[in-house]
Amino acid sequence: MKQLIEIYGWPLxxxxxxxxxxxxxxxxxxxxxxxxxxxxxxxxxxxRLTKIVxxxxxLYRDKGTKKYDLVNGPACNSTGMVNPxxxxxxxxxxxxxxxxxxxxxxxxxxxxxxxxxxxxEQNLKAAKAQQFPYSARNYTSMTGLHAWxxxxxxxxALIVTLIALAVCYPVAYALALRSGPIKxxxxxxxxxxxxxxxxxxxxxxxxxxxxxxxxxxxxxxxxGFASFARDEVIIWYRFPGAVLVVLVYTYILFMVFPIYNxxxxxxxxxxxxxxxLGAKTWRIHWRVIIxxxxxxxAVGCIMTFMLAAxxxxxxxxxxxGLQPKWFTQLIYDKFFESSNWNQGSAYxxxxxxxxxxxxxxxxxxxxxxxxxxxR
Amino acid sequence: xxxxxxxxxxxxxxxVMFMFLPLVLMILAAFxxxxxxxxxxxxxxxxxxxxxxxxxxxxIGCLQNSFRIAIFVVPASVxxxxxxxxxxxxxxxxxxxxLYAFLxxxxxxxxxxxxxxTIVFWRNFSVGADLYTTILxxxxxxxxxxxxxxxxxxxxxNRSQEEAALDLGASPFFxxxxxxxxxLLPAILSSAALAFLMSFENYNTTVFxxxxxxxxxxxxAAQARKAHTPVINALGVIFVTVTVLFSVIYxxxxxxxx
Numbered sequence: 255m256k257q258l259i260e261i262y263g264w265p266l267x268x269x270x271x272x273x274x275x276x277x278x279x280x281x282x283x284x285x286x287x288x289x290x291x292x293x294x295x296x297x298x299x300x301x302r303l304t305k306i307v308x309x310x311x312x313l314y315r316d317k318g319t320k321k322y323d324l325v326n327g328p329a330c331n332s333t334g335m336v337n338p339x340x341x342x343x344x345x346x347x348x349x350x351x352x353x354x355x356x357x358x359x360x361x362x363x364x365x366x367x368x369x370x371x372x373x374x375e376q377n378l379k380a381a382k383a384q385q386f387p388y389s390a391r392n393y394t395s396m397t398g399l400h401a402w403x404x405x406x407x408x409x410x411a412l413i414v415t416l417i418a419l420a421v422c423y424p425v426a427y428a429l430a431l432r433s434g435p436i437k438x439x440x441x442x443x444x445x446x447x448x449x450x451x452x453x454x455x456x457x458x459x460x461x462x463x464x465x466x467x468x469x470x471x472x473x474x475x476x477x478g479f480a481s482f483a484r485d486e487v488i489i490w491y492r493f494p495g496a497v498l499v500v501l502v503y504t505y506i507l508f509m510v511f512p513i514y515n516x517x518x519x520x521x522x523x524x525x526x527x528x529x530x531l532g533a534k535t536w537r538i539h540w541r542v543i544i545x546x547x548x549x550x551x552a553v554g555c556i557m558t559f560m561l562a563a564x565x566x567x568x569x570x571x572x573x574x575g576l577q578p579k580w581f582t583q584l585i586y587d588k589f590f591e592s593s594n595w596n597q598g599s600a601y602x603x604x605x606x607x608x609x610x611x612x613x614x615x616x617x618x619x620x621x622x623x624x625x626x627x628x629r
Numbered sequence: 630x631x632x633x634x635x636x637x638x639x640x641x642x643x644x645v646m647f648m649f650l651p652l653v654l655m656i657l658a659a660f661x662x663x664x665x666x667x668x669x670x671x672x673x674x675x676x677x678x679x680x681x682x683x684x685x686x687x688x689i690g691c692l693q694n695s696f697r698i699a700i701f702v703v704p705a706s707v708x709x710x711x712x713x714x715x716x717x718x719x720x721x722x723x724x725x726x727x728l729y730a731f732l733x734x735x736x737x738x739x740x741x742x743x744x745x746x747t748i749v750f751w752r753n754f755s756v757g758a759d760l761y762t763t764i765l766x767x768x769x770x771x772x773x774x775x776x777x778x779x780x781x782x783x784x785x786x787n788r789s790q791e792e793a794a795l796d797l798g799a800s801p802f803f804x805x806x807x808x809x810x811x812x813l814l815p816a817i818l819s820s821a822a823l824a825f826l827m828s829f830e831n832y833n834t835t836v837f838x839x840x841x842x843x844x845x846x847x848x849x850a851a852q853a854r855k856a857h858t859p860v861i862n863a864l865g866v867i868f869v870t871v872t873v874l875f876s877v878i879y880x881x882x883x884x885x886x887x
Binding site for chain 1 (some may be wrong): 634638641658666669713727747749800827833836865876877884
């Protein structure tokens with residue numbers, strides 16, 4: 255800190271520190287903390303308290319209607335059905351004394367009921383406030399179906415990561431060590447273009463392949479395995495495999511560039527030396543190239559897994575509601591369909607935990623430290 | 630060139646084709662008159678879908694929102710990233726490592742979790758999900774990228790340069806303005822460009838934090854899930870063209886500098 259102030263002066267140092275403190279506090283730590291806190295509060299649905307709140311709503315409305323009738327007289331319509339919406343300003347005469355008394359009596363009864371419910375509500379709330387508010391029920395109450403969806407999502411993300419690694423290692427190798435400067439530039443640009451095109455556009459482009467009149471069905475039609483004429487076509491959006499292919503396509507380049515970046519720093523003479531000493535190709539990879547490339551491989555795996563497991567866009571667009579929902583879609587529904595934010599937060603934190611475990615596992619497997627990760 | 634290299638070349642060729650096939654199909658379908666877009670069901674060559682883009686009022690409104698968000702996200706991310714980079718390069722000790730871990734953690738967090746955490750947090754202050762929350766959620770993780778880019782440049786700098794200026798009697802503020810900042814400017818500019826791209830193309834964080842509003846990406850996703858028209862393909866053609874143009878210019882400039 256002393257060194258900082260010496261070089262930048264205390265006003266600038268303070269300014270930079272405040273900026274970082276704001277970022278750290280209000281954007282990173284506090285939001286995560288509040289999300290976790292919310293996920294630990296279980297919201298009873300359908301217990302006595304919720305019922306009281308609902309009943310109170312109904313009673314207040316009843317009371318309002320009855321009072322309105324008392325002031326404005328009976329509702330008038332020819333059918334004799336009471337329709338509070340129709341009363342408007344045209345009242346039909348007045349209630350008789352007897353009716354008025356009866357109505358007043360009813361209003362009193364309702365008020366009594368409201369009073370007793372209010373007392374009960376107060377007591378329940380006080381009891382609840384006394385209780386320890388936190389529990390793990392939002393996590394443990396995950397149903398079998400949702401747990402299965404989570405497992406499936408993780409399994410798919412792992413498969414995507416493995417495929418990406420298997421495909422990208424040779425690509426990065428060719429890019430970094432096996433091609434001349436011009437070929438590298440061309441290949442790099444060729445891969446950079448799909449990487450830089452909007453993610454949504456890359457996913458959208460796959461609709462041209464999977465659509466009813468898309469590439470796949472047309473090829474099958476030509477080959478005689480499907481037929482547009484007889485309406486025997488395949489709805490590709492129904493298959494989880496379609497999601498897998500698009501996940502691989504969308505996130506695979508996040509594996510290529512980290513591996514390439516570390517591999518490019520390897521001195522080609524080392525490979526040459528190993529070859530001159532008689533090492534076989536696989537041995538050169540295993541003993542020279544892969545050890546040098548470990549940080550890149552680790553970053554690629556972490557990014558690909560995280561993006562694939564946390565992808566909302568791919569399952570949302572590709573499944574089109576024709577497949578059971580993916581875990582990210584379940585989280586979305588918890589927030590924006592059933593508005594159970596507490597459980598949604600729990601699911602969201604579960605996803606985060608899985609990614610953290612994955613990061614540490616990868617760091618342990620490849621023997622990489624955090625500082626080496628982001629370079 | 631031995632057999633292994635030939636195999637490798639074939640493999641690379643197939644990989645590049647795999648990466649480009651869907652994009653090429655999307656581009657071709659933008660010039661076909663049939664809707665929903667298709668290449669194989671070819672009807673008639675047309676440019677009609679491009680002018681139709683201008684008539685998509687909702688899409689254009691959403692595009693404006695994307696820019697509104699980026700206008701705030703880019704300077705905020707660069708500022709936060711710059712501050713963190715300067716602190717992290719000059720501080721030492723275990724606390725710095727912890728700080729570093731915290732500041733890169735948003736990059737490694739699934740985007741939807743960032744969006745959710747943001748709306749959950751700001752609901753406590755009665756701030757509903759809208760463009761503001763999206764700006765905050767995006768800044769959370771986008772700021773990490775300028776931080777890394779600027780840090781990489783700072784670490785390349787010879788520290789004695791700053792110290793020499795101080796010895797010669799430069800005030801700290803003068804030093805920052807005339808020595809450090811100009812040195813960092815290329816890194817600041819490229820991180821601003823990156824931040825813009827990331828904000829503009831972000832979907833997963835945005836869709837969870839934006840509430841009832843829309844950006845270009847949420848609108849594309851909404852249309853892609855329903856009956857989509859080649860108007861989206863026309864938009865895709867524009868995206869790909871701009872990307873190719875910038876990549877080529879960037880590559881040529883880099884070659885030129887060598």
